[in-house]
Amino acid sequence: NARRGETWGDADMKAAVLREVGKPLQIEDVQINKPGPREVLVRTKAAGLCHSDLHFMEGSYPHPLPAVLGHESAGVVEAVGSEVRTVKPGDHVITCLSAYCGHCESCLTGRLSLCVSPETKRDSGDEPRLTQNGAPLPQFLNLSSFAEYMLIHEHACVSIRKDMPLDRAALIGCSVMTGVGAAIHTSGVRPGETVAVIGCGGVGLSAINGAAIAGAGRIIAVDMFGSKDNLAREFGATDFIDASKTDAVKEVLEMTRGGVHHAFEAIGLSKTAEQAFNMLRRGGTANIIGMIPIGQNVTLPGAAFLGEKRIQGSLMGSNRFPVDMPRLVDFYMSGKLKLDEMISQRIRLDQVNEGFADMKKGGLARSVIVFD
Ligand code: ZN
Ligand code: ZN
Numbered sequence: 001n002a003r004r005g006e007t008w009g010d011a012d013m014k015a016a017v018l019r020e021v022g023k024p025l026q027i028e029d030v031q032i033n034k035p036g037p038r039e040v041l042v043r044t045k046a047a048g049l050c051h052s053d054l055h056f057m058e059g060s061y062p063h064p065l066p067a068v069l070g071h072e073s074a075g076v077v078e079a080v081g082s083e084v085r086t087v088k089p090g091d092h093v094i095t096c097l098s099a100y101c102g103h104c105e106s107c108l109t110g111r112l113s114l115c116v117s118p119e120t121k122r123d124s125g126d127e128p129r130l131t132q133n134g135a136p137l138p139q140f141l142n143l144s145s146f147a148e149y150m151l152i153h154e155h156a157c158v159s160i161r162k163d164m165p166l167d168r169a170a171l172i173g174c175s176v177m178t179g180v181g182a183a184i185h186t187s188g189v190r191p192g193e194t195v196a197v198i199g200c201g202g203v204g205l206s207a208i209n210g211a212a213i214a215g216a217g218r219i220i221a222v223d224m225f226g227s228k229d230n231l232a233r234e235f236g237a238t239d240f241i242d243a244s245k246t247d248a249v250k251e252v253l254e255m256t257r258g259g260v261h262h263a264f265e266a267i268g269l270s271k272t273a274e275q276a277f278n279m280l281r282r283g284g285t286a287n288i289i290g291m292i293p294i295g296q297n298v299t300l301p302g303a304a305f306l307g308e309k310r311i312q313g314s315l316m317g318s319n320r321f322p323v324d325m326p327r328l329v330d331f332y333m334s335g336k337l338k339l340d341e342m343i344s345q346r347i348r349l350d351q352v353n354e355g356f357a358d359m360k361k362g363g364l365a366r367s368v369i370v371f372d
Contacts, residue, residue: 010034010131015068015147016352017132021059024353025146030068031131032149035081036122039129040154042093046170047145047369048072049355051201051268052291056140057356060293064138068130070145070369071097072174074166077159084154086322091159092166094173094329096321097141099156113319120153146352148371158322164329167346167368168339171202172328174316175366176339178289179206180328181317182264184214187287191215193261196252196279197237200228202342202366203289204266205235209338210317211262212236213331220255222248225362235338252279259284264314270296273311282307287314346370 010031017028035041053069055061077091087093100107101117120142122129128136129151130144137144142156160169179202183189195211197204200223211219218239221232226242233240239255241248253259259281265273268290276286277300288311292298300311317324331337345367347355355367 011149013148014349015144016070016349017066017137018057018069019066021057021065025057025069027350028132030137030147032147032151033127033129033131035079035084035151036126037081037083038154039081040077040084040087040093040152040157041079042075042095042150042152042157043078044073044075044145044148044150044371045166046074046371048170048173048175048202049352049359049367049369050174051203051359052174054356054359055268055291061291063140066132067138067140068144068147069140070147071095071141071143072170073143073145073150074169074173075150078149080154086154087157087159092162092164092169093157093159094169094325095143095145095150095152095157096173096177096316096319096325097143097156098316098319098321099142099153102155110320111318112321113316120155146349146369158325160326160329161333164333167343167370168332169329170368171339171342171366172325175202175342176206176328176337177319177321177324178314178317179203179208179266180210180213180337181319181324182287182289182314183207183210183216183262185318186312186314187262187264187285189214189216189262192217194218194220194256195262195264196220196222196260196276197264197266198222198243198248198272198276199266199290200225200232201266204264205232205338205342207264207266207289208232208235208237213336218256220252220260222252231341234341249275249278256281258282261285262287265290268292270298273298274300277304277309277311280309282309284309286311288312289314342366343368
């Protein structure tokens with residue numbers, strides 16, 4: 001390989017590194033390489049703390065360690081490789097972990113978010129994108145956003161209009177795309193249909209917002225925190241069920257006289273996945289967005305399939321992000337997409353562990369790291 005042995009003069013930067021499962025992230029110096037032909041160096045301006053990061057920190061999903069976490073981000077293009085066509089230095093971009101190759105079967109059939117082609121990553125023989133004191137550091141979900149810079153494939157980001165605030169743009173990079181896309185793409189909510197969303201964190205609120213944009217007639221939000229009621233309504237919920245006080249399935253079936261057309265699970269538990277299925281009407285579709293811990297099984301009543309009830313996974317909102325994300329930015333700028341209400345606090349990189357501690361309490365919606 002031509003790259004091997006060459007000196008690229010890696011640059012130093014600060015990054016939040018996960019060294020060990022169950023331990024806090026550590027702010028350390030990490031070295032970042034220069035862009036290869038199809039790569040983009042992005043100066044990170046904002047990075048959201050997402051629940052999926054926590055899954056890896058707590059070990060319910062595995063990842064090689066040490067690693068720089070973070071995958072919900074926006075920034076400014078600093079430099080591009082010789083063959084990059086889609087962005088240029090100075091562009092404002094939202095990143096997306098759904099890096100796509102553009103020519104595999106998934107990509108060519110319009111299912112970009114299912115692409116698993118290795119060519120958006122570097123070969124094992126190439127110099128790594130990230131290193132620390134000469135040792136390779138695996139990139140997290142094609143991005144590693146808890147760092148001052150990101151070195152990514154050009155198909156892991158999209159250019160957006162410059163009047164869009166980047167701290168809010170970052171949220172579109174994961175939770176908002178995931179939630180809105182689940183409603184609009186994965187389940188295909190149609191005007192007038194009924195929707196239930198279990199879990200009112202960043203993803204659940206975005207699913208509510210997506211259903212509202214799609215024109216759903218009734219949107220029932222379900223959460224264990226009664227305090228989420230008003231927040232859910234701001235995002236477009238027409239009803240709210242406090243699941244700590246009542247049987248949410250029974251309640252939804254009564255309210256809708258037989259169940260909803262679309263149910264969304266946005267927590268990541270087998271129990272709430274079962275509830276999502278059990279609150280469907282005949283012909284309804286349950287969408288599992290949350291990351292159910294490895295080893296947990298979902299148990300369903302077999303006879304319900306006679307009513308053509310469906311259950312399916314929804315990964316990153318079944319996105320075609322280069323098209324979707326600029327549209328979501330326009331929805332925000334025209335007031336249809338709620339983002340301001342989602343950010344509960346803005347923090348510095350060195351406050352990342354406090355941000356995750358707040359997330360675990362469950363009351364807050366979202367913390368965003370902002371970089372100067
Ligand atoms: Zn995420
Ligand atoms: Zn592909």
